[in-house]
Amino acid sequence: MGMVTFVDETTSGDRAAGWGLEIAEERLALRELIRRRVFQEVAEFNARTPEVFQGLVQPEDTERVLNGYALRTPRRIDPEVQSELALKAFAGNGFLVLVGDRQFTDLDEEIELKLGTEVTFLKLVALVGG
Secondary structure (H helix, E strand, O other), X not given: OEXXXXXXXXXXXXEOOOEEEEEOOOEEEHHHHHXXXXXXXXXXXXXXXXOEEOOOOOOOOEEEEOOEEEEOOOOOOOHHHHHHHHHXXXXXXXXXXXXXXXXXXXXXXXXXXXXXXXXXXXXXXXXXXX
């Protein structure tokens, strides 16, 4: 079992503090890695139910705010729905996934999860005026 660190970055240069998730497998398809990340962040949100969701992708019926996404009505987030949103965002170039210096583009491609693996989720930010 190893700890994988997830880090969110944006093309505008913002970098969030990383957080870890223990993963037992040594190899995992990118699709499953994204799914586990989303399930973890949703589980943490649902356990605390704060006003703002800080996750990989924007949940339905929320508004983008400075530090995440504000829910219009307080509720639990469905991890299955959120996972599907994340996979659609990846397919639509909403974010890139980098492991070390390598970009992964295929959801079915397996990633080798060595001890201390850092996975960067690079969120693409639209250019102003472009």
